[in-house]
Amino acid sequence: MTSHVPFLAVRPDAQYSSEIMTRDFSDTGGIIDMETVRDPAQAAQAASYVPTVLKFPLLVLLTFSLSSLLYSLVADFTGPELASVSRHLSEGWHIAVMVGWKLVELGIAWYMRFDYSDLAWLTLLSNVPHYFLLNTFYGVDYLAALVPLFIDVSTIAIPFALLRGMNRARDSSAPKTVNQAVAQDTGIQWVTGFLGASLYALVVYGSFYTWLPQYMVVHFDGLRSVQKAHDTTQYLLLAVLGPVGYATTQFIFVPAIGSAANPGLTDPKLKPEKVPFNPETATFSETLAWNLGFSEAGFSRRAETLAKRTFILAASAFINTFVRAYVTIEGTEVVGAIGWASIWSLAAGVTGLAFSWVGNE
Numbered sequence: 001m002t003s004h005v006p007f008l009a010v011r012p013d014a015q016y017s018s019e020i021m022t023r024d025f026s027d028t029g030g031i032i033d034m035e036t037v038r039d040p041a042q043a044a045q046a047a048s049y050v051p052t053v054l055k056f057p058l059l060v061l062l063t064f065s066l067s068s069l070l071y072s073l074v075a076d077f078t079g080p081e082l083a084s085v086s087r088h089l090s091e092g093w094h095i096a097v098m099v100g101w102k103l104v105e106l107g108i109a110w111y112m113r114f115d116y117s118d119l120a121w122l123t124l125l126s127n128v129p130h131y132f133l134l135n136t137f138y139g140v141d142y143l144a145a146l147v148p149l150f151i152d153v154s155t156i157a158i159p160f161a162l163l164r165g166m167n168r169a170r171d172s173s174a175p176k177t178v179n180q181a182v183a184q185d186t187g188i189q190w191v192t193g194f195l196g197a198s199l200y201a202l203v204v205y206g207s208f209y210t211w212l213p214q215y216m217v218v219h220f221d222g223l224r225s226v227q228k229a230h231d232t233t234q235y236l237l238l239a240v241l242g243p244v245g246y247a248t249t250q251f252i253f254v255p256a257i258g259s260a261a262n263p264g265l266t267d268p269k270l271k272p273e274k275v276p277f278n279p280e281t282a283t284f285s286e287t288l289a290w291n292l293g294f295s296e297a298g299f300s301r302r303a304e305t306l307a308k309r310t311f312i313l314a315a316s317a318f319i320n321t322f323v324r325a326y327v328t329i330e331g332t333e334v335v336g337a338i339g340w341a342s343i344w345s346l347a348a349g350v351t352g353l354a355f356s357w358v359g360n361e
Helices: 040-047 052-073 075-083 092-111 116-137 142-163 178-183 186-208 212-219 227-231 234-240 242-258 284-292 301-328 334-358
Strands: none
Touching: 052 075, 052 092, 052 142, 075 142, 092 116, 092 142, 092 301, 116 142, 116 227, 116 242, 116 301, 116 334, 178 242, 186 212, 186 234, 186 242, 186 334, 212 227, 212 334, 234 242, 242 301, 242 334, 301 334
């Protein structure tokens, strides 16, 4: 059985090419340490002489400062529309939840060793549901929703760009393995991006035309109209969610296929990096894969990266959407926020499974 993307099948004589590097990344959970995959000159330049112990506090300071600055600059333009649907954050727990969640986001991203591109795509995917809600059901103008979305993405991506370099899976200047050439192929990225957008549109469209409108009316007291949801076509949703599909490709598919943690062996018939299953020495993931019937020797590196990033995206989309809907939008009930967040978490999970199929995992 060959891969579902033809270019993912490596020629048999290339299986043991010297360009294909295998490394043990078990101690990083399948996430690349940026300092270990770049040459010393690049690593030294990226470090910018900032002591390691100061990098995360500086990251937090830059993120909050830049966010405050940019939001203050656009307050006259976006403020009135957003304020008309926003909850008054007068109680201490409101502010504590918002600040706490932002710190958790930054901490997890830093610990998982994401680069600024990872964070830009993840932030986009996690915040689109909030502004989509405001535009569709509360009548907030497109531009008034896009400007704060841009601020949310840039205020977390810029500090990471200053303090951490680019992931090798996306570094077009570095020597490429066979998998990295596949991951960086523009045509493959656009095709998988269209697949991701189609799946997101399918989940959202299905919700719009079944249970969601009535659910929103019951659990969102400040809702202005559901007419836009009724009038939305699948083609319009596909166009609107096109950037979301491309973002899922960049956050899930490209790192999984082009990561240095992926040994570079993509022919499903030839996987010498795997060993026969041994119940005495098998890890938890290998045992789980064996019991589920996925593989004799456990999940591949590519499958692990796909699973981890899909889980991170689904969890981040759910938590961020729930927090922003319940804490910041006036009249939102807990049940309502959970329902809206679940749609986007489900879409992320379905897309991750589809990418697993594309990668023949």
